[in-house]
Amino acid sequence: MEPMDQRTLLVNQATAFVAVIYAYFMSRLRVAQATRPQITYGPLSAMDEERQANLNKIYNCNDVECISMLRMRRAPFFNLCNLFRDRNLLRDTIHSSIEEQVAMFLHVVGHNQRFKVIHQTFRRSMETICRYFREVLYATGELRQEMIRxxxxxxxxxxxxxxxxxxxxxxxxxxxxxxxxxxxxxxxxxxxxxxxxxxxxxxxxxxxxxxxxxxxxxxxxxxxxxxxxxxxxxxxxxxxxxxxxxxxxxxxxxxxxxxxxxxxxxxxxxxxxxxxxxxxxxxxxxxxxxxxxxxxxxxxxxxxxxxxxxxxxxxxxxxxxxxxxxxxxxxxxxxxxxxxxxxxxxxxxxxxxxxxxxxxxxxxxxxxxxxxxxxxxxxxxxxxxxxxxxxxxx
Structure with a gap:
């Protein structure tokens, strides 16, 4: 048998062996998944509903509440969010709107709150709060030339x-x-x-x-x-x-x-x-x-x-x-x-x-x-x- 034919045969045998092993482990995995007790999770939207209700109380309620929590009335707050959105300085994500991102930032600077406190108020992770804080700070700084004239x-x-x-x-x-x-x-x-x-x-x-x-x-x-x-x-x-x-x-x-x-x-x-x-x-x-x-x-x-x-x-x-x-x-x-x-x-x-x-x-x-x-x-x-x-x- 030619050397080239021997190498081809060895490759084919190795490929077949790997395929058999893969099929074996996949069958065992399916059996394990079928016999494992199923874990029932609560609805993922429950926390989101709680968070949205909290945000509505902050900036969708009235000017008094908005000033108390975010240190400005509803009109300048929503206009600021729309400005960030129109200029692409901030972006809505699947998890957080621009309004929520700005609200977290204003809560920090308005009340000198630590991220640990914001974590409890907005039900967000520390990493998420820190990231959005930096992004809103940068976006606000981009308005310097036109706002401080x-x-x-x-x-x-x-x-x-x-x-x-x-x-x-x-x-x-x-x-x-x-x-x-x-x-x-x-x-x-x-x-x-x-x-x-x-x-x-x-x-x-x-x-x-x-x-x-x-x-x-x-x-x-x-x-x-x-x-x-x-x-x-x-x-x-x-x-x-x-x-x-x-x-x-x-x-x-x-x-x-x-x-x-x-x-x-x-x-x-x-x-x-x-x-x-x-x-x-x-x-x-x-x-x-x-x-x-x-x-x-x-x-x-x-x-x-x-x-x-x-x-x-x-x-x-x-x-x-x-x-x-x-x-x-x-x-x-x-x-x-x-x-x-x-x-x-x-x-x-x-x-x-x-x-x-x-x-x-x-x-x-x-x-x-x-x-x-x-x-x-x-x-x-x-x-x-x-x-x-x-x-x-x-």
Whole structure:
């Protein structure tokens, strides 16, 4: 027999042997399956029905419940979900809708809940919650360019319609300030994140217009960094803060008086509370500071609304620091999105807002150098206010 024929014969024999063995084991398997007691499972849709009923109570019930659970009304919530869907930033899956994915994310940032708690509320695995959290965080960040936009160059209606501020602040386009947000960082670098607070924070610089919308946000700086240093960094960045010629922001006394930035007079009474009783401004500088304070309080109200709505910014977070920085930006984006649909009770009313009196307005100014020209401009504004004050004390 030829060698080639021998090899063919061996291959055929091996193939036949494997086929016999396979048939044998398959027959044994069928016998075992036929004799094994059958396990009866409950309906797989039971948990899904429970989960859907829970979701309906959260965002299909009413605005009060929706604000309580998701920190926004139903209209902005569903519009946000539809935006993510239309732009393919998020996708519905066979197991979870975009509405559920966004609801889980909002529940985390709105109440600073750990994934273990969300696991119990939404009946989802930890891996599923973590995955959707990252996806919604990324999708929200993709809206930054259109939601955090530079302010309008037109005089704000709040200024234009008030003789207290017009025409003195007609070129003002907003207010700038820094706020401290809780941070979780490794122990070896925690000292750099402790500034005015006794706990680690990140110092967030933000610009706000007079509609309480954020027009610029820079997050990630250590809590010990001075506001003026962070502002300098914001101005040097390629995509950083820009002030149009002739326009300016209101800032506190920790910043220098320079083109584009107008602080109050230092070592001069600033907030109305500092006057007490029936005392009123007695000179041009005090009147300027008081009106400056009443207008700059806008940025404090915006920060107050942001932290009041998203409790993750006012409590110790449970996420890596890089994620913490991204969460600050995401919350500012969502803040502006909500404002596009109107204010709600989370926003502090201006008439009841208590300003932050821990201001640096009493600094002696040795750590900042004012621009002479802008210092003179501030003097002109103050003197004009004093001359035109009439019977008004404020």
């Amino acid at each position: 530079p302010p309008s160059l037109e005089t704000a209606s709040k200024i234009r319609t008030s003789p207290r501020w017009y025409p003195y602040f007609k070129d003002c386009i907003g207010a700038i300030d820094g706020t401290h947000v809780h941070a979780r960082v490794p122990t070896k670098i925690s000292a750099a994140f402790r500034g005015r607070k006794h706990y680690p924070t990140q110092n967030v610089l933000a610009a706000v217009d007079f509609d309480l919308k954020f027009t610029y946000v820079l997050a990630g700086w250590e809590g010990s960094a001075h506001d003026a240093l962070i502002l300098a960094d914001a101005l040097e960045r390629d995509d950083g803060l820009r002030v149009p010629p002739g326009k300016f922001y209101l800032v506190d006394a920790g910043y220098a008086c320079r083109p584009g930035f107008l602080p109050p007079y230092r070592a001069t009474r600033y907030h109305l509370k500092e006057y007490g009783g029936r005392n009123y401004p007695t000179n041009a500088r005090e009147l300027f500071n008081l009106r400056h304070s009443s207008l700059r309080v806008t940025v404090e109200r915006a920060f107050g609304a942001l932290k009041n709505r998203f409790r993750i910014l006012d409590n110790k977070p449970f996420h890596p620091y890089k994620t913490q920085v991204q969460l600050v930006l995401a919350c500012c984006i969502l803040h502006n999105w909500i404002l596009d649909h109107g204010q709600d009770e989370v926003f502090p009313d201006e008439s009841t807002w208590e300003p932050n009196c821990n201001t640096s307005s009493h600094l002696d100014g040795t750590d900042v150098v004012d621009n002479v020209a802008w210092g003179n401009k501030r003097d002109e504004m103050a003197n004009l206010m004093w001359t035109n004050r009439g019977n008004s004390h404020v």
